[in-house]
Amino acid sequence: MQDLGVEAIWLTPIQPSSTYHKYDVMDYYGIDPEYGTMDDFRRLLDGIHRRGMKLYMDLVVNHTSILHPWFEQARSGANNPYRNFYWWMTPAMIDALGVNKREETADAHVIFPWHKNPGDPEKYYAMFWEGMPDLNYESEALREEIYKIVRHWLTGVGVDGFRLDAARHIYPPWLREKNIGFWEEFGQVVKAAKPDAYTVGEVWAKASEVAPYFKGLKANFHFDLSFAIQRIIQTGKDAGLVEKLLADYDDFGRHNIDFIDATMLTNHDQNRIGSVAGGNVEKMKLAAAMLLTLPGQPYLYYGEEIGMLGVKPDHHIREPFLWTDRPDDPGRTRWMDPLYSRPTSVRDAATQLTDEDSLLNHYRKLIALRKAQPALSQIQRPNLVSALAKFNKVVAYIRTHPTEPVLVVHNIGGRTKKIILGETEQAFKKVLFQTTDSTRIKGNQLMLPAYGSIVLGK
Structure with a gap:
């Protein structure tokens, strides 16, 4: 993961549970035996920290297991x-x-x-399932128990933050107006325990509903952006992506000027981007290029970087990762037989590492570029300006910067596109990244292959 350029790892629930997904927590202080022991977890955490990375754990405080x-x-x-x-x-x-x-x-x-x-x-x-009863935060005693759990993991164990499951459902529908106040209080508890701890909320809703949650949570997932990129990959239609993002940023900023936009292609509850793209690797590369050149703090769902496939039901979007093509690969988990992500349908990571043009190396190059270019690596107070808006089948934008701005252009169609660069765009002449070597720039003309992306600097 460090070689890929990943800076933090989010673990879905690791506490004892009666299900494979473990969102029905039976003990907030334990580690499920399927994963090991607390000593094993501490060794993992230490190894992550020694590599200069962070670990965020899934904290499920909307509900417990019926067996808790x-x-x-x-x-x-x-x-x-x-x-x-x-x-x-x-x-x-x-x-x-x-x-x-x-x-x-x-x-x-x-x-x-x-x-x-x-x-x-x-x-x-119990709004999700009868086996996961919802907690009642009108109880002060419950709140204090939850805050003890927060302090335990942040200061007693040393994790770096939390992904907060089902954040919009903390209160039931008839009291939903109390959600924001709870997360503001929660944020203060986290800050008091560990000032630099990170929190990211799962508020699966339109951006306008997500926005107030930035009052208490440092980051929230941008589901509207996730679905917008998926639609672009499927239809080849832009539908005003940049303009919609700018409106969302204004909305988020009204609640917290230093909001962190947590961006993603898909997650563990959605059909995998590989299947959304119909298995087309060029479309997967386009999706990755969009995610990793837009503002925000991007999340990669494991396996996206090698093109894993999967559609619901949920266990088929959570199939074992393919490290090698060996049938007896000791690194591959065996909790289920995969239906979609098999060696016959998905190239394993080891094979892709040796192929310069593979999807995995495409991700590595983009992540390295993002880190190297200050305009791309800016997370807070998004720096985004629309470009080349008159061209059909093109998504383009400038990531502004006082000295090193970049121009990003994506061809979202299935044919090579001739793009006439305007006066502003012509100032960007240095190729920093391109999906394929067949991209051509001559004078004010850019020839961009199907599903291709290019990043230009001044």
Whole structure:
């Protein structure tokens, strides 16, 4: 990962759990035996830090497992002190409040979120799955327990920050206006424990809804951008990407001028970008070039850099990584037999490393370029200006900088594109990066191959 240029690793949940995905946490202080022990984790953390990298862990505070001791206590009776750690109502109360059903969202498909507890007159609220009951943050005792967990991992163990799962659902729909206040409080707790700790929220929603979460969280994932790049890869249509991004940045900045835009192509809940691109490596390269030359702090979902494939259901977008083409590869996990990412359909990492034109080396070059060019490496207060807007099938922009601005041009169509550079664009003459050597610049004309990208400096 360090050779790729990665500076931080986000681990999806590692705590004890009853499922393979481990978002149903049973013990916030433990390590699932499937992954090893706390000593193993500390060795991993030490190795990451020695390499100058950071580690962010997934912290699931929207819900627990139904097998968590808190819920096992809570379900034992209405008078148990842990009862208020979760949401409980009688059917009559649920009907009176009008919350028997919820609107399906992109990240949660359960419509009837209230579930029976055998022998109990009340039902409990669990919006993702009956095995993951939602926590009730009206309980001060619960808040303090969660904050103890935060302090433990930041200062007791030494992780560098958290990815916060289901951040928009911390409060149920009838109290959703309290979400932002909670995350502001949470952010203060994190800052007091470890001032430089990083937080990134999963707010799976339109950018306008994401924006207020920057009040408490340093970063939030930009789902609108993720889907916009996917649409471009699928359709070859721009739909005003740069203009939409500029509007989003204005919205984010009104809540926190130093917001960090967490950008991505896809994640562990979405069809893989390789499959979105129909297995077309040139389209995958285009997607990578867009992600890694736009503003923000980019995230790579493991396997994107080698073109792994996968479509839902979820376990098929989480298949084992292909390190080599050896059937007995000791580095390959064996938790499932892959359906999409097999040696016959995806080139393994070891093979790609030796191929200068591979997708993996394309990622390595782009990441190195991003680090080397100050205009590209700027994360906060995004430096973005639209360029060449009149050309169809072209996405172009300038990443501004006082002395070293760059011009980025992408051909999002399936044919070579002749682009006439304007007076502003003609000032950029130095080729810093190009997808293929067949790109040509002569005078004010740029010939850019299908799905090709070029980065020019002055």
